[in-house]
Amino acid sequence: MKLSQYKKLIVAGRQSLIKAFTLLELVVTITIIAVLATLSIPGFKSQRNKAETVVCMSHMRGLHVAFDSYMIDKNHWPQMPEAIFLSDNDSDFWRWWILTMTPYGGDETFWLCPSDKVMKESKDEYNGSYLPTRFDAKHHTPYRWANQPWLLERGNLHKKGAHILMLDGSIHSSQDVF
Numbered sequence: 005m006k007l008s009q010y011k012k013l014i015v016a017g018r019q020s021l022i023k024a025f026t027l028l029e030l031v032v033t034i035t036i037i038a039v040l041a042t043l044s045i046p047g048f049k050s051q052r053n054k055a056e057t058v059v060c061m062s063h064m065r066g067l068h069v070a071f072d073s074y075m076i077d078k079n080h081w082p083q084m085p086e087a088i089f090l091s092d093n094d095s096d097f098w099r100w101w102i103l104t105m106t107p108y109g110g111d112e113t114f115w116l117c118p119s120d121k122v123m124k125e126s127k128d129e130y131n132g133s134y135l136p137t138r139f140d141a142k143h144h145t146p147y148r149w150a151n152q153p154w155l156l157e158r159g160n161l162h163k164k165g166a167h168i169l170m171l172d173g174s175i176h177s178s179q180d181v182f
Contacts, residue, residue: 057162060117064134064155064169070110071154081139081146098130119161133158
């Protein structure tokens with residue numbers, strides 16, 4: 005072989021070495037990515053919790069619109085039959101509320117808070133996260149008292165008190181003084 009051919013091989017070899025990663029570079033890169041991922045995971049959890057809180061409040065506002073629409077249409081607050089209210093079957097309670105409010109925009113998706121990890125045992129079972137206040141059938145009763153809540157979130161699902169939906173559509177925490 006001629007000297008010029010050897011020089012070409014050496015240059016080609018150096019260029020292939022320049023394009024490749026060393027094992028040390030690869031380990032350092034993976035380590036940096038692992039450290040960054042470890043530091044960011046708690047941030048993802050808090051962001052998910054905040055997003056669930058926002059969705060929960062959105063559901064409650066959607067139910068406020070559904071209740072208001074029902075009262076405009078029927079001139080009274082929805083009146084659950086006493087037998088269903090006194091029944092031990094929780095699914096009947098939620099079924100009645102969901103089916104009553106669905107025509108007004110309060111379908112089943114609005115009744116469950118994303119932070120509420122309720123498991124349904126069957127498709128026919130109904131569950132909810134928000135308890136409506138019982139009002140009488142008089143037209144203005146739900147509007148009579150400004151501090152009377154329309155919906156209460158069952159449980160402290162967001163670790164800052166249960167959400168309470170008020171007459172004006174505002175949502176407060178049960179830990180707030182209103």
